Amino acid sequence: MTPVTVITGGSRGIGAATARRLATAGHHLTLGYRRDQATAEALATDLRATGVQVTAVCADTRDPDQVAALFEAAAELGPITGLVNNAGITSPIGSFVDLRLDDLREVVDVNLVGYVLCAQQAARRMGEGGAIVNISSVAATLGSPGEYVHYAAVKAATDTLTLGLAKELAPRGIRVNAVAPGIIRTDIHALSGQPDRPERAAGRIPLGRPGEPDEVAAAVAWLLGPDASYTTAAVLRVGGGL
Numbered sequence: 292m293t294p295v296t297v298i299t300g301g302s303r304g305i306g307a308a309t310a311r312r313l314a315t316a317g318h319h320l321t322l323g324y325r326r327d328q329a330t331a332e333a334l335a336t337d338l339r340a341t342g343v344q345v346t347a348v349c350a351d352t353r354d355p356d357q358v359a360a361l362f363e364a365a366a367e368l369g370p371i372t373g374l375v376n377n378a379g380i381t382s383p384i385g386s387f388v389d390l391r392l393d394d395l396r397e398v399v400d401v402n403l404v405g406y407v408l409c410a411q412q413a414a415r416r417m418g419e420g421g422a423i424v425n426i427s428s429v430a431a432t433l434g435s436p437g438e439y440v441h442y443a444a445v446k447a448a449t450d451t452l453t454l455g456l457a458k459e460l461a462p463r464g465i466r467v468n469a470v471a472p473g474i475i476r477t478d479i480h481a482l483s484g485q486p487d488r489p490e491r492a493a494g495r496i497p498l499g500r501p502g503e504p505d506e507v508a509a510a511v512a513w514l515l516g517p518d519a520s521y522t523t524a525a526v527l528r529v530g531g532g533l
């Protein structure tokens with residue numbers, strides 16, 4: 292049976308790199324995105340050339356109705372077997388005392404409420420067997436002082452979500468794991484106000500450089516695939532030693 296996988300935030304960055312990996316591995320895909328329809332559609336067209344079915348769906352993961360519609364669209368490709376909970380944001384980089392309430396709420400809504408809503412849809416729709424990968428961050432255990440402590444706290448919640456869901460869904464053969472990227476070259480840093488953050492951080496990364504989205508995608512693809520058949524409740528760090 293062909294795997295059918297939903298990737299939230301599949302239009303850019305780590306989500307798009309994961310989509311490329313999974314298409315090559317033969318997954319039918321539904322790519323969720325929030326704003327950038329042109330980029331999402333262009334990627335979907337590209338991936339169809341590999342012979343798999345790909346749909347791009349505009350769905351804000353904060354909204355339960357839009358999340359339901361995202362999974363409805365995926366179910367048209369066949370029984371859903373996988374979810375990559377990836378759509379995430381940071382806030383403008385800054386000190387904790389200056390954190391704005393709106394930014395705090397948005398980080399919680401996208402990175403936690405959105406992950407829960409998507410995992411619920413996946414768990415309801417998967418039969419016996421399947422795999423969920425939550426994209427966490429090394430921030431969960433480093434704390435991100437002076438940058439975005441609230442984001443780090445929410446990523447720690449992602450790790451706990453992973454642990455609890457893995458145990459609750461294990462009797463149905465559904466594996467749940469997390470990947471915790473370090474500092475990866477994507478647009479997320481420009482959106483947080485510091486496009487050059489990966490380069491500036493290189494000196495404090497043990498491997499001496501930021502990571503590439505495809506290096507994270509490789510871990511996600513492994514966790515979704517049959518070689519990870521006995522791996523659940525794991526948080527796999529892909530951070531160059533961070």
Ligand code: NAP
Binds near residue numbers: 299306351473475
């Ligand atoms: P990115 O390049 O900024 O891409 C973010 C993706 O999420 C885009 O596809 C965006 O869609 C989508 N998105 C954002 N908010 C959304 C919402 N409310 N509903 C639906 N889609 C939404 O980010 P990235 O660096 O690839 O990050 C992916 C994940 O990795 C995030 O969970 C992030 O926290 C985590 N992470 C990243 C790094 C890093 O250094 N890059 C490190 C650790 C963890 P549109 O383009 O349509 O807005």
